[in-house]
Amino acid sequence: xxxxxxxxxxxxxxxxxxxxxxxxxxxxxxxxxxxxxxxxxxxxxxxxxxxxxxxxxxxxxxxxxxxxxxxxxxxxxxxxxxxxxxxxxxxxxxxxxxxxxxxxxxxxxxxxxxxxxxxxxxxx
Amino acid sequence: xxxxxxxxxxxxxxxxxxxxxxxxxxxxxxxxxxxxxxxxxxxxxxxxxxxxxxxxxxxxxxxxxxxxxxxxxxxxxxxxxxxxxxxxxxxxxxxxxxxxxxxxxxxxxxxxxxxxxxxxxxxxxxxxxxxxxxxxxxxxxxxxxxxxxxxxxxxxxxxxxxxxxxxxxxxxxxxxxxxxxx
Numbered sequence: 001x002x003x004x005x006x007x008x009x010x011x012x013x014x015x016x017x018x019x020x021x022x023x024x025x026x027x028x029x030x031x032x033x034x035x036x037x038x039x040x041x042x043x044x045x046x047x048x049x050x051x052x053x054x055x056x057x058x059x060x061x062x063x064x065x066x067x068x069x070x071x072x073x074x075x076x077x078x079x080x081x082x083x084x085x086x087x088x089x090x091x092x093x094x095x096x097x098x099x100x101x102x103x104x105x106x107x108x109x110x111x112x113x114x115x116x117x118x119x120x121x122x123x124x
Numbered sequence: 125x126x127x128x129x130x131x132x133x134x135x136x137x138x139x140x141x142x143x144x145x146x147x148x149x150x151x152x153x154x155x156x157x158x159x160x161x162x163x164x165x166x167x168x169x170x171x172x173x174x175x176x177x178x179x180x181x182x183x184x185x186x187x188x189x190x191x192x193x194x195x196x197x198x199x200x201x202x203x204x205x206x207x208x209x210x211x212x213x214x215x216x217x218x219x220x221x222x223x224x225x226x227x228x229x230x231x232x233x234x235x236x237x238x239x240x241x242x243x244x245x246x247x248x249x250x251x252x253x254x255x256x257x258x259x260x261x262x263x264x265x266x267x268x269x270x271x272x273x274x275x276x277x278x279x280x281x282x283x284x285x286x287x288x289x290x291x292x293x294x295x296x297x298x299x300x301x302x303x304x305x306x
Contacts, residue, residue: 010156031181033152033188064174066181067251067268074255099170102178102276109252 001052004045012038013062017049024049025059031066039072046079055089056080061123063097065106077110084116091117098122143216145208149195155184162209168216169303175276176209176216176300182269183207183220183296191222192291214302215278221295229285229292235270236296240280247275273298 001019008014013028024046032038049056058080065073080090092114094107104120111118125133137145144161146154162177184207191203205222224232239247251271258267273281278301285292 011152031185033185064178066178066185067272068185071255071258071268097170100174101171102174109248112252 001049001054002045004042006042015042017045021057022055023057023059025061027059027061027063029064030062030069030072031064032069035068035072039076043076043079046076050079050083050088050090053088056091058090058092059095060092060107060110061095062103064103070106073110077114081114081116091119093119093121095121095123098124141211143209143211145206147206149202149204150184150187150191150207151196151200151202152188155181155188158184158207165209165216167211167302168300172216172300172303176218179218179273179276179298179300180207180209182273183218183298186269187220187222190224190228192225192228193223212299215299216302217297217299219295219297221293223288223291224285224294225291229294232294233283233285236281236283239270239274242274244275247271251275276300 001017003019004015004017004024006012006015008028011029011032013026013030015024015026017024030038046056058076060073062069062073077092080092084090094110096103096107098104104122107120111120143165144158146158159177159181162180163173165173165176168176187203187205187207189203191205193204194201195204196202203222205220207218207220210217210219242250251268254268254271278299281296281298283294283296285294287293
């Protein structure tokens with residue numbers, strides 16, 4: 001699998017794959033001017049990883065998401081959900097600061113339509 | 125502007141408790157730097173600060189994408205507009221203003237009127253449907269911004285359209301509760 005290590009900017013999160021734990025982690029804030037330009041290459045990488053049957057653990061640890069980015073996150077979750085429904089192994093964790101009810105709610109709402117293993121993790 | 129005009133401008137800003145204001149070409153960079161100031165704002169809960177920041181970002185990105193008044197270098201044309209944050213007793217207000225074409229004004233008025241009478245639960249469901257179905261025609265975002273703004277506001281946002289030449293000046297003010305600090 002190709003390595004993936006995108007460094008964060010003011011408006012885009014870090015996206016890093018750790019091959020030792022098969023974990024793909026998003027962390028930071030997401031409100032880029034062009035959401036697809038940022039997320040499309042990541043989606044391409046994810047699809048390739050799933051095609052190679054890597055049992056991905058995806059950690060979503062966003063500090064802030066603008067509304068265009070919430071759409072991109074849902075698109076990512078749908079890719080993972082399709083893989084799960086086709087019998088693939090994948091799990092997702094939503095990490096959030098418990099002082100931010102808006103981020104907790106966002107995590108809960110993303111989970112509502114998913115059948116894949118999905119866990120909300122409040123960070124202390 | 126002469127000294128008297130600057131003083132009047134400053135006095136108005138003080139009276140209205142303006143925390144920050146910007147008028148001009150709204151670039152991504154300006155939005156980011158103003159956003160950093162908002163993230164350091166005191167006197168509200170972390171959650172409310174996040175809502176204040178998010179509302180500012182959505183309104184600034186609306187100006188960048190949709191303002192009918194465009195300016196800047198040819199390869200990076202951006203929207204021109206006004207965006208400001210002011211403080212009240214129990215709320216902060218994010219206000220934005222920019223020119224729109226008459227057809228856009230009709231569309232916005234229709235959308236904002238419909239959103240203003242929806243309950244938080246209805247707004248949540250609408251956001252959910254819109255996130256799945258994708259943006260409506262003519263949108264360069266996810267078409268979710270105004271829904272989210274209405275959902276998080278402490279009272280229905282106030283909006284207005286005033287004639288300005290052959291276009292209209294669209295203004296929108298969104299109140300955000302400071303919340304109860306823990």
